Amino acid sequence: MENDSDVLLAHRLVDVADALSLRYFGRTPASRQKADGSPVSEADLAVEEALLEILAVERPGDAVLSEESGTRSAAARRWIIDPIDGTIPFLAGRRDWGTHVALEVGGELRIGVLSRPTEGLRWWARQGGGAYASSAGGPWSTARRLRVEPSRVPLGRARVGGFLFAGSPFEAVRERVRWVESSVCLVADLLEGRVEGIVDEGGHVWDRAPAALLVREAGGRVDDLHGGHRLDRPWLVYGADGLAPRLAGLVRSVAG
Template identity: 40%
Template sequence: MPTVAASLAHDLSLALRLADAADAETMARFDRADLAVRLKADRSHVTEADLASERAIRALLEQERPSDAIFGEEYGQTAQAARRWILDPIDGTANFLRGVPAWGTMIALEIDGSIVLGVVSMPALGRRWWAADGLGAWTDGGSEPQRIAVSGVETLGEASLSFQSIGQWRDAGHLDELLRLQDRVWRDRAYGDVWAYMLLAEGRLDIVGEFDVKEYDIAAAAAIVREAGGRFTSLEGSDQLDTLSAIATNGHLHTAVLEALAEAAE
């Protein structure tokens, strides 16, 4: 009987193939003047590349893992099962449709309610990251895959923060908390979308926070950040990913960040 690690290794191999399939669809359409775009009911954009990418992933999953459930941003949930693949075919669609290369496909596997695997592919930047429980977090940034880990920064005064966008924090009613946290850290920038989490997993950032996020927006990133040694919770400190908020840190800073945000809210 295969071990859990061996089973996850097979799933991870498949997830990387899923990312290859998605990359083929997205890169064929990236920066195209004739890209078809429409607004969804929530006023966010969806392009033909989002749809084609998710269809390609689903087709391969239906062939390779027909008994698994699938939950994707564009085509929703299919069935119920102990194993569920969570997909964001293009995280950063606004960047994609403007020709900005900071966007990526996110693929995660959830087993019995726990995220155990994540792949993030950013083909326009020529980068990919992946992780699975007990197998480490990795990137292909060099000639050979390199294991990655979060930073060792232990004080807010030395920390680098990515807050995604001022408007997002304002709309969530937490702008004052962000501004007070910003006053306590060394540096702040809005790198945006999934790339910020990957910079955190590599040890280049120390804190990332955002709001109005669905499971497919963060599941793969959470798997990679956690396996790289970081923490990924809601604003309230929950490990669940369906709370519409995300606070990720290198782990050393997590309690201090949550406390600072809670103090500012009082």
């Protein structure tokens, strides 16, 4: 288990990211398309630069994997950063965006934090220490323990949401579950009992790292459709114990 200073540093990174991104929010920051067709804005780059500067001072020996700048250094300890997860909704003035920060040690996720700055909320976890929801201003003083309760509900009645590409093969499965559109944070919907499962198509490690640790620490399951929970495979299913294997089987049968 990582020490309290790592937890506090992760929250400090998110504090800085939230404050900085809110300065740009609603002000039409300059943006461009990346090679993969996704947008990146001056806000993404400003947040990333600020977080990298902090890590260079506080954890100079640690590696960093960040969405916009890739990997810096190689070490057993690696910070994983998505400066603004949800740049499209951020630029559109919606509320379903925030910052992702995770710490991985020896290939295992140890700390994960994701935020929703417009709501003043964040969700975080520490390996072996549970998963929590907090308001901004201190991880422990406002912490509320999270629990994903086991579910034996029939798959056809399960509340499921997801991150899907247009024309995704999973579209055919919508009619076989109770599809739920996300609120401001789909992962929080699972952690707080508003859905029983999530299907994630084509995400990246920096998108998924905090969510995977949060779900596992809250008692849920993460399935990469190959019997493991690798974050770099095309599909990932998060779900309540008892439902996740069935949901993964359904996705596997449709997506091939």
